[in-house]
Amino acid sequence: MGILTLDNFDVKDKTVLLRVDMNCPIHPDTCEILGTKRIEEVVETINALDGAKIVVISHQGRVGRDDFVGMEEHAKQLEKFSNKKVRYVADVIGSLAQKEIKEMKNDEIILLDNLRLCAEENYEFSLEESARTIMVQRLKDLFDLFILDSFPSAHRTHPSLVGFAQVLPTCAGRLLEKEVKQLDNILTVAKSPFTVVLGGSKVDDRLKAIKLLIKKERADHVLLTGVIGNVFLRAQGRIKFPLNIKDEDEMVASAHSLIGDHPDVFSTPVDIAVNKDGKRVEIDVRDLAKDDEIFDIGTKTLEHYSKIISSAGTVFMSGPAGFFEKENFQFGTKSMLESIADSMATSIISGGHLTSALRQFNLTEKVSHISTAGGALVRYLTGQKLPMIKCLEDAAERHAKA
Numbered sequence: 001m002g003i004l005t006l007d008n009f010d011v012k013d014k015t016v017l018l019r020v021d022m023n024c025p026i027h028p029d030t031c032e033i034l035g036t037k038r039i040e041e042v043v044e045t046i047n048a049l050d051g052a053k054i055v056v057i058s059h060q061g062r063v064g065r066d067d068f069v070g071m072e073e074h075a076k077q078l079e080k081f082s083n084k085k086v087r088y089v090a091d092v093i094g095s096l097a098q099k100e101i102k103e104m105k106n107d108e109i110i111l112l113d114n115l116r117l118c119a120e121e122n123y124e125f126s127l128e129e130s131a132r133t134i135m136v137q138r139l140k141d142l143f144d145l146f147i148l149d150s151f152p153s154a155h156r157t158h159p160s161l162v163g164f165a166q167v168l169p170t171c172a173g174r175l176l177e178k179e180v181k182q183l184d185n186i187l188t189v190a191k192s193p194f195t196v197v198l199g200g201s202k203v204d205d206r207l208k209a210i211k212l213l214i215k216k217e218r219a220d221h222v223l224l225t226g227v228i229g230n231v232f233l234r235a236q237g238r239i240k241f242p243l244n245i246k247d248e249d250e251m252v253a254s255a256h257s258l259i260g261d262h263p264d265v266f267s268t269p270v271d272i273a274v275n276k277d278g279k280r281v282e283i284d285v286r287d288l289a290k291d292d293e294i295f296d297i298g299t300k301t302l303e304h305y306s307k308i309i310s311s312a313g314t315v316f317m318s319g320p321a322g323f324f325e326k327e328n329f330q331f332g333t334k335s336m337l338e339s340i341a342d343s344m345a346t347s348i349i350s351g352g353h354l355t356s357a358l359r360q361f362n363l364t365e366k367v368s369h370i371s372t373a374g375g376a377l378v379r380y381l382t383g384q385k386l387p388m389i390k391c392l393e394d395a396a397e398r399h400a401k402a
């Protein structure tokens with residue numbers, strides 16, 4: 001890798017800005033953090049920063065959505081997992097944040113508030129523009145080193161991700177270093193057919209992923225579950241009523257044209273499990289009624305999908321097949337993961353929900369690679385140069401010339 005790591009820098013007495021990705025699933029009513037994997041992963045890099053003053057930054061959620069919350073709870077969780085005091089500062093670039101950073105002592109850790117509270121962090125910039133943003137200009141002189149350790153957002157060009165890297169000595173944190181090395185090793189041996197298993201609820205992201213994976217010949221089969229599966233079932237005319245999800249018409253149209261262009265690629269559920277007063281009832285997709293709550297895929301779908309998985313060379317799975325957190329509806333997610341674990345395929349499992357599911361079902365050791373990343377991972381798998389990697393390579397080049 002042509003990038004610098006923490007091994008290239010002495011961080012003692014230095015003030016370091018550590019960009020991580022602690023964007024976690026959040027309970028829509030209680031605002032509680034539902035999966036802490038991304039917070040746990042930050043610890044390895046923090047432990048490698050002995051003697052430094054560490055300022056941690058991350059985004060959480062998207063503005064206007066239920067998961068857009070402050071970072072106070074993240075600080076508590078980080079403190080718990082790192083076993084080190086972590087002070088939450090309810091500010092990002094204002095005078096409070098600047099004062100707190102200037103007054104830090106060695107080995108102190110602070111976590112600033114949700115980066116997306118700053119308007120600029122919600123826009124994508126060119127690398128040059130990002131260096132001129134107010135965020136970067138206000139904070140840059142307070143730091144000696146910038147550490148990029150947020151692989152899940154490696155495909156974004158927000159100022160906190162690419163801007164500081166233009167103006168500060170920059171290297172990769174331990175997590176990013178490890179993830180890129182492992183992925184590169186896997187991708188050199190990855191073989192076809194490529195089977196992509198997509199579920200969960202982020203439909204717009206999944207549609208983008210499908211288009212990209214097909215275009216780059218990384219998806220010979222796409223097996224659909226979850227809300228994205230329902231969208232394709234609508235597009236096929238097998239679900240006849242609206243799903244009542246945001247931008248439904250556009251997404252169904254998009255699914256429709258994908259099926260038309262690639263008729264042999266997509267598989268959708270033939271049966272599903274609905275929630276009847278907490279009980280699991282499996283029905284044929286054609287018998288679905290408007291008020292049925294779809295909570296999982298059914299047994300016949302699983303059998304069909306498992307056959308395709310067993311003959312895959314490489315499997316990429318992102319998003320659960322149903323509400324695996326509820327015992328009656330864990331069948332789909334658990335069985336799909338078991339099929340993947342039992343297959344001879346190289347397997348890459350992506351996203352926080354599936355990482356938790358693997359743990360819950362004791363399958364963590366049986367897959368080739370687990371990543372907390374979603375969109376960034378898809379792009380990496382398709383061979384795209386991610387902006388974060390480009391920034392790290394540029395920074396390494398500048399370092400070598402200096």
Ligand code: 3PG
Pocket residue numbers: 021023061062152153156373374375376
């Ligand atoms: C992710 O969860 O994929 C990353 O944190 C990026 O989040 P975003 O898609 O809201 O930019």
